[in-house]
Amino acid sequence: MRLEHKVALITGAGQGIGRAIARHYAREGACVAVADLSLAGAEQTALGIVAEGGEAIALQMDVTDEQAVNAGVERLVRHWGRLDIALANAGIQHIAPVHKLDYADWRRVMNVHLDGAFLLTRAALAQMYENGGGVMLYMGSVHSLEASPLKAPYVAAKHGMLGLCRTVAREGADRGVRSNIICPGFVRTPLVEKQIPEQARELGMSEEEVVRNVMLKHTVDGEFTTLDDVSEVAVHLAAFPSAALTGQSVVVSHGWHIQ
Known part of the structure; x- marks a missing residue:
C-alpha cells in the first residue's frame, strides 16, 4: 500500500472529490481525518472508510475560521501523533458576469478557496516542520491555469492557490515538505x-x-474527468518519493488544458 503509516487531512471531504480521495487514501493505508463544513457529511465519509476496514475520524471544519482550522489540526495530531499529508480541497462556486458580481459573493468564494488554503497550509506546515517533512497538496482546477467566463472569483482564487503551492514548494524544501496542485477538468x-x-x-x-x-x-x-481520475493523481502525489516532483500543477482534464 502506497500510503501505509501516513496520516492525512482532507478538507471538503464530506462529498464529491474530497470524499473520493479520502476513501482512496484509506485503501492505500493512510489514517484519514475527514474535514468538512458539514459534520454529517464528514461522518458519513469517515464511517464509510471504517466500514471498508480503514481508519478515519470526522472533523467539522469551516476553513475560513482560523480557530476551527487550528483546532482541527491539533485534534488529529493528538489522535494520531503526526500529520504527513494535507489537502486543501474545500471549495464553492458562484456564477455571474463580473459587471453583475456582488462583492460579498466575490469575497465568499475567495475566502473558502484561497484564505482556507492558506489557513490549512499554515497549520499543517507547523506540524510537518516539527516532524521532519510532509506533503502539502491543493485542489486547483484547469482554472488555475486559464479562465472561463462567469467565474471571476473562482478563477482568481484557483490562480492564487497555484501561487501559494509554488511558494510552499520553495519554502518547504529544506524542511522536507513537497507541495503540488491538482488541476482537474x-x-x-x-x-x-x-x-x-x-x-x-x-x-x-x-x-x-x-x-x-x-x-x-x-x-x-x-x-x-472522473472521481477515480482525480483520486489516483492525489495518491500518486502524496506517495511520490522525492522532491523531484514539487511545485508542479498536474492537469487531469481529458486534454482540455495541455501544458
Whole structure:
C-alpha cells in the first residue's frame, strides 16, 4: 500500500472529490481525518472508510475560521501523533458576469478557496516542520491555469492557490515538505451539477449545450474527468518519493488544458 503509516487531512471531504480521495487514501493505508463544513457529511465519509476496514475520524471544519482550522489540526495530531499529508480541497462556486458580481459573493468564494488554503497550509506546515517533512497538496482546477467566463472569483482564487503551492514548494524544501496542485477538468460533482443550469440561464442555452459546448468543448474525447481520475493523481502525489516532483500543477482534464 502506497500510503501505509501516513496520516492525512482532507478538507471538503464530506462529498464529491474530497470524499473520493479520502476513501482512496484509506485503501492505500493512510489514517484519514475527514474535514468538512458539514459534520454529517464528514461522518458519513469517515464511517464509510471504517466500514471498508480503514481508519478515519470526522472533523467539522469551516476553513475560513482560523480557530476551527487550528483546532482541527491539533485534534488529529493528538489522535494520531503526526500529520504527513494535507489537502486543501474545500471549495464553492458562484456564477455571474463580473459587471453583475456582488462583492460579498466575490469575497465568499475567495475566502473558502484561497484564505482556507492558506489557513490549512499554515497549520499543517507547523506540524510537518516539527516532524521532519510532509506533503502539502491543493485542489486547483484547469482554472488555475486559464479562465472561463462567469467565474471571476473562482478563477482568481484557483490562480492564487497555484501561487501559494509554488511558494510552499520553495519554502518547504529544506524542511522536507513537497507541495503540488491538482488541476482537474470538469468532474460531475454536486458543485458542477449546480453550475449546469446556472450557466444555461446566463448563456441562454440548454443544459445539454452547456455540457457539450462549454464544459467538454475542448476535451479530446468529450468526456468528464472522473472521481477515480482525480483520486489516483492525489495518491500518486502524496506517495511520490522525492522532491523531484514539487511545485508542479498536474492537469487531469481529458486534454482540455495541455501544458
